[in-house]
Amino acid sequence: MGALMVIFSLQPKQRSKTRDSVEDELELSAVRHRPEGLEQLEAQTRFSRKELQILYRGFKNECPSGVVNEETFKDIYSQFFPQGDASTYAHFLFNAFDTDHNGSVSFEDFVMGLSILLRGTIQEKLNWAFNLYDINKDGYITKEEMLDIMKAIYDMMGKCTYPVLKEETPRQHVEVFFQKMDKNKDGVVTIDEFIDCCQNDENIMRSMHLFENVL
Amino acid sequence: MAAGVAAWLPFARAAAIGWMPVANLPMPVAPTEKNKRQDELIILNVSGRRFETWRNTLDRYPDTLLGSSEKEFFYNEETKEYFFDRDPDVFRSILNFYRTGKLHYPRYECISSYEEELAFFGIIPEIIGDCCYEEYKDRKRENAERLMDDQEDNKDAKLPNMTFRETMWRAFENPHTSTMALVFYYVTGFFIAVSVITNVVETVPCGSSPNQKEVPCGERYTVAFFCMDTACVMIFTVEYLMRLFAAPSRYRFMRSVMSIIDVVAILPYYIGLVMTDNEDVSGAFVTLRVFRVFRIFKFSRHSQGLRILGYTLKSCASELGFLLFSLTMAIIIFATVMFYAEKGSSSSKFTSIPASFWYTIVTMTTLGYGDMVPKTIAGKIFGSICSLSGVLVIALPVPVIVSNFSRIYHQNQRADKRRAQKVQKARLARIRITKTEGSNAFLHSKRNGLFNEALEFTNSTEEEQRLSKSTSLLESQHHHLLHCLEKTTNHEFVDEQYYQQSYLEAGLQNYPSRSPSLSSQDGVTGTCCSRRSKKHHTPLPNASAPAHMQPLTHTHTHQQGLQELSTIHIQTLNILPAMMLKFCNQFSSQITTAIISIPTPPVTTPEGDAHLPAAPTHQNVVKVSAL
Numbered sequence: 143m144g145a146l147m148v149i150f151s152l153q154p155k156q157r158s159k160t161r162d163s164v165e166d167e168l169e170l171s172a173v174r175h176r177p178e179g180l181e182q183l184e185a186q187t188r189f190s191r192k193e194l195q196i197l198y199r200g201f202k203n204e205c206p207s208g209v210v211n212e213e214t215f216k217d218i219y220s221q222f223f224p225q226g227d228a229s230t231y232a233h234f235l236f237n238a239f240d241t242d243h244n245g246s247v248s249f250e251d252f253v254m255g256l257s258i259l260l261r262g263t264i265q266e267k268l269n270w271a272f273n274l275y276d277i278n279k280d281g282y283i284t285k286e287e288m289l290d291i292m293k294a295i296y297d298m299m300g301k302c303t304y305p306v307l308k309e310e311t312p313r314q315h316v317e318v319f320f321q322k323m324d325k326n327k328d329g330v331v332t333i334d335e336f337i338d339c340c341q342n343d344e345n346i347m348r349s350m351h352l353f354e355n356v357l
Numbered sequence: 358m359a360a361g362v363a364a365w366l367p368f369a370r371a372a373a374i375g376w377m378p379v380a381n382l383p384m385p386v387a388p389t390e391k392n393k394r395q396d397e398l399i400i401l402n403v404s405g406r407r408f409e410t411w412r413n414t415l416d417r418y419p420d421t422l423l424g425s426s427e428k429e430f431f432y433n434e435e436t437k438e439y440f441f442d443r444d445p446d447v448f449r450s451i452l453n454f455y456r457t458g459k460l461h462y463p464r465y466e467c468i469s470s471y472e473e474e475l476a477f478f479g480i481i482p483e484i485i486g487d488c489c490y491e492e493y494k495d496r497k498r499e500n501a502e503r504l505m506d507d508q509e510d511n512k513d514a515k516l517p518n519m520t521f522r523e524t525m526w527r528a529f530e531n532p533h534t535s536t537m538a539l540v541f542y543y544v545t546g547f548f549i550a551v552s553v554i555t556n557v558v559e560t561v562p563c564g565s566s567p568n569q570k571e572v573p574c575g576e577r578y579t580v581a582f583f584c585m586d587t588a589c590v591m592i593f594t595v596e597y598l599m600r601l602f603a604a605p606s607r608y609r610f611m612r613s614v615m616s617i618i619d620v621v622a623i624l625p626y627y628i629g630l631v632m633t634d635n636e637d638v639s640g641a642f643v644t645l646r647v648f649r650v651f652r653i654f655k656f657s658r659h660s661q662g663l664r665i666l667g668y669t670l671k672s673c674a675s676e677l678g679f680l681l682f683s684l685t686m687a688i689i690i691f692a693t694v695m696f697y698a699e700k701g702s703s704s705s706k707f708t709s710i711p712a713s714f715w716y717t718i719v720t721m722t723t724l725g726y727g728d729m730v731p732k733t734i735a736g737k738i739f740g741s742i743c744s745l746s747g748v749l750v751i752a753l754p755v756p757v758i759v760s761n762f763s764r765i766y767h768q769n770q771r772a773d774k775r776r777a778q779k780v781q782k783a784r785l786a787r788i789r790i791t792k793t794e795g796s797n798a799f800l801h802s803k804r805n806g807l808f809n810e811a812l813e814f815t816n817s818t819e820e821e822q823r824l825s826k827s828t829s830l831l832e833s834q835h836h837h838l839l840h841c842l843e844k845t846t847n848h849e850f851v852d853e854q855y856y857q858q859s860y861l862e863a864g865l866q867n868y869p870s871r872s873p874s875l876s877s878q879d880g881v882t883g884t885c886c887s888r889r890s891k892k893h894h895t896p897l898p899n900a901s902a903p904a905h906m907q908p909l910t911h912t913h914t915h916q917q918g919l920q921e922l923s924t925i926h927i928q929t930l931n932i933l934p935a936m937m938l939k940f941c942n943q944f945s946s947q948i949t950t951a952i953i954s955i956p957t958p959p960v961t962t963p964e965g966d967a968h969l970p971a972a973p974t975h976q977n978v979v980k981v982s983a984l
Contacts, residue, residue, distance in 0.1 A: 196396065200364020203456075222369045222838065225850055235372055252368070259371035267374055274375045295376060296846055302856035303848040315846075319379060340378050349377045349384040352841075356367045356387075356834075 175208035177249040187257035194253065201249055209246040212236050226300030234294060238274040260356055267350055268337045282330040288316045363417050363831055370834060373841050380845035388833040400438035406445040407438070414455050416831065421479040423455065447474040454480065462489035468496040483784045525603035542659070545596055549655045552589040555582060556649050590626040593619065615658060622652040673761045680754040687750055691717045691743040698736040705732065721747025
């Protein structure tokens with residue numbers, strides 16, 4: 143009997159805890175974000191008005207609150223790669239888009255990033271790519287950072303690949319990359335080495351122009 | 358790929374620039390958007406109510422009516438809108454499906470009309486979102502049951518040829534089917550009642566001869582009671598034997614609860630007949646007579662309510678068990694306390710803890726007989742606590758059991774829910790299949806892409822156009838994205854089956870032994886070869902088939918397709934029509950890895966493609982050199 147009474151007295155506490163978390167959730171979802179006006183965005187990016195409209199509609203459809211947090215971002219990105227696990231790469235991408243590092247990507251961040259990627263100069267694109275690879279944003283790409291990125295990319299392939307993915311494939315790929323990029327063999331790749339090397343590589347130059355006509 | 362994120366495809370493609378510096382191979386060409394249209398509004402006129410949406414929204418699901426060219430059949434030239442003569446209310450849900458990617462089932466809507474609309478617009482009901490799926494399934498089940506009931510009624514009316522045995526069984530189970538069955542039903546009910554009343558009256562004291570004490574009627578009118586008992590038992594035995602004879606599965610019948618009750622009801626009589634009037638066993642015999650009271654349970658065949666009650670008690674067994682357990686705990690605690698509290702007082706009835714059990718039970722259930730009463734103050738205090746807590750403990754589980762009773766209907770449907778679980782598995786399987794369609798679609802389009810390029814060389818533009826239309830622009834862009842990833846990592850997407858194969862064979866690492874496994878698909882080559890050459894003249898009919906949601910047949914064609922992939926290789930190397938030779942030369946330069954990476958058996962080199970002999974050792978290396 144006493145045990146039962148103790149159990150009953152415990153119950154209300156738990157209920158109040160859940161009530162708190164519900165309120166927390168309500169607060170979070172109440173955070174909304176309205177982007178700057180169309181004209182400002184038009185001025186800041188290289189998109190036309192119509193393109194911005196299309197982009198915003200798609201953006202808002204998927205994220206009604208106006209900001210993307212990392213979970214949603216990973217979710218969305220993973221849907222494009224059904225066979226593999228895109229969450230690690232999405233994490234890096236998120237950090238690359240979230241320029242002010244506040245944990246969420248607003249429409250402005252989104253559109254700025256896209257503007258660089260789709261309409262930027264080669265320099266800007268390479269800059270962006272460097273920024274993506276440089277995980278701790280210290281200006282150097284180390285082998286560990288590159289290995290993380292490489293593993294993330296290979297994760298997106300999933301398990302069912304041909305030839306079968308081996309453990310050391312990402313590492314080998316990183317070696318090849320460093321051989322190509324690291325001119326002074328100091329174990330890190332700086333932004334200048336990176337841009338220099340990419341500009342001399344025909345393949346990379348050509349592929350940078352690949353997505354010009356997206357949107 | 359979920360269509361809801363179709364709008365983010367440009368973002369995903371832009372983000373692919375992040376792979377470029379890492380890739381060692383050149384990227385494939387991006388699909389160009391021929392006759393790129395500005396996104397336009399489409400007006401859908403559904404029975405007068407106009408819905409407007411973007412064309413892109415509808416294009417998200419190309420295998421439904423609105424997403425495909427099938428809607429052109431409904432295009433009205435004068436008013437420049439698409440007219441559908443369907444229910445506008447249901448259409449709301451359907452259009453929302455395109456907009457949000459989730460299909461909802463409105464509760465007020467009739468299930469069959471909803472399903473008809475879904476079928477008309479080419480949407481499978483399995484993709485109803487989880488929020489509404491439960492409701493949908495419940496309604497569907499109710500509907501199906503109603504239909505089944507109707508069918509059963511009809512079935513009962515007319516059944517030409519059933520064996521005598523089956524007729525009997527049906528008569529037993531459904532007494533309302535024939536008058537004979539009804540008569541039997543009432544007769545047995547009457548005799549059950551008679552038997553029970555007899556048992557009861559037997560023990561009533563029945564008037565006495567003046568010098569003797571009162572005797573129960575049973576002993577006074579022994580013969581009469583014996584005759585009645587005999588008659589009842591005879592009827593019951595006959596009934597049991599007839600049921601046993603008519604039962605479709607005798608073993609199952611004998612194991613069922615009702616038959617056990619029947620047996621227990623009539624057994625005492627026979628045992629009594631067999632046993633002599635021995636003094637020793639007569640005590641046991643009297644005990645056996647108690648089992649005669651089980652005849653009353655035979656009424657449950659006659660009463661639906663009793664059956665439901667029994668079934669509910671069975672299903673509430675766990676709750677009842679817990680109630681019993683907690684009660685036992687409380688009884689033991691209070692009995693112990695009372696015993697030690699009353700130990701001191703003289704002439705206490707609380708002689709031991711088990712003796713206190715009786716007091717505790719009587720007090721907790723607020724019966725309070727008063728045969729055992731605490732005398733010490735401590736005893737009285739604890740006694741009052743005991744009775745107060747008894748009220749609580751007894752009152753608590755009762756609502757639980759009541760709510761269980763109120764769930765009787767759903768409890769009865771447990772069997773259906775178990776069936777529904779199988780359906781749930783089937784539903785999940787269908788959804789998984791349509792999801793893998795997405796990834797399989799890519800693999801398919803890769804093969805088709807090869808074919809596409811082959812066709813380009815023959816300058817057969819109409820076929821090429823037909824092919825390119827079959828995959829929507831969105832899909833081709835998505836496939837291009839996946840293709841870029843393949844190039845970046847220098848590995849390919851393959852499907853599960855092929856992966857298993859190659860994984861096993863990679864372990865073997867024995868190239869010549871592979872050729873038999875490849876050529877063992879010769880049986881397929883014959884058909885595939887003819888199919889392929891036929892395809893050369895008529896464009897692939899099922900290039901878009903993967904994109905359609907045809908779940909089960911699709912996986913089959915897909916497997917065939919993959920075999921076809923390898924057989925294409927064999928074709929080019931073994932049996933070579935001149936055309937294929939030309940193609941081989943032309944597009945082997947672009948052949949991806951998909952073909953060359955099957956290590957070539959040494960037999961088949963003479964076709965003189967400089968690239969192929971480089972095939973054997975490293976598949977990776979081949980890819981680089983082939984390009």
